[in-house]
Amino acid sequence: MSSPGRTSVLGNQALDLARRKFLAGDRLDMQKLAAELGVDRSTLFRWVGNRDQLLATILSALAEPTRQAALAATTRTGAARIADVTGTFAQALIDAPYFRTFLRREPERALRLLTTKDSSVQHEIVAAIERLVQQELDRGHLIHPMSAHDLAYLIVRIGESFIYADLITGEDPDATKAALAVAALLGDPAYTPKGTSV
Structure with missing residues (x-):
């Protein structure tokens, strides 16, 4: 034994x-x-664990360094910082060949594991974004009537809508739209995504 x-x-x-x-x-x-x-x-x-648990473990393990890299890639604060992180994270997932292969091969399982409470993946991503939102609130870089948790949940759902757009609506995934939508949610209508001109 x-x-x-x-x-x-x-x-x-x-x-x-x-x-x-x-x-x-x-x-x-x-x-x-x-x-x-x-x-x-x-x-x-x-x-x-079973196959779904194994996939969830792998997806979570890959998501965290991707999120950390997105965080390290911005020097902005407040809504712009959160929108930058959302856009960079979304673009990394859209660009990852192994991730797109998984989504194409097993779309229903992928969406269930990534976007529902049936899996730990979304819970962990929401918790990470909640910490980021709370940090910006605590530093005075962000003012919003909603709680950090509720904002984090909405931010993650916005990201999912644009990352998995091809599976949900048949449209092309779009990280820039995800960043712009998050900036609008957080009260920064003048936000310009990284790498674009005003």
């Missing part, structure tokens, strides 16, 4: 292999993944 420490190491190895396959654009097949790791499916399940 494996010790908890060994189980954790093996679970991390399983997650690492699954993440590499996902980034390569491969469909995650739990049976094949288990075989590659030299274990049965029940052991893999104990390590990483």
Whole structure:
């Protein structure tokens, strides 16, 4: 019987292999993944959960550094800072080949995992944006009658509407529109997205 420490190491190895396959654009097949790791499916399940849980873990793990990079890419404050982060994060997802492959291959599962309360992914993104909004409120760079949590939820939903536009409405994904919509929500109608002229 494996010790908890060994189980954790093996679970991390399983997650690492699954993440590499996902980034390569491969469909995650739990049976094949288990075989590659030299274990049965029940052991893999104990390590990483079911397929949806594994995908959610990978998506969350990829979202956080992407969000951090978006945050580091702006020097603005207040509504403009939040809109910049939204637009940069959205563009990174729109541009990521592995992510678009996943959305095209499994659109219903992707939307369920990314945009509903059935998964931890949206919850974690809302929490991260809530921290950003609260920071701008606390610093006096943003004034808004809504709570940080409610604003964060709306910001995430706006981002989702434009990132997954091709799946939801058949229109092209558009990070600039996401940034502009967030700026408008936060009371900055004069906002100019990064990389565009006034």
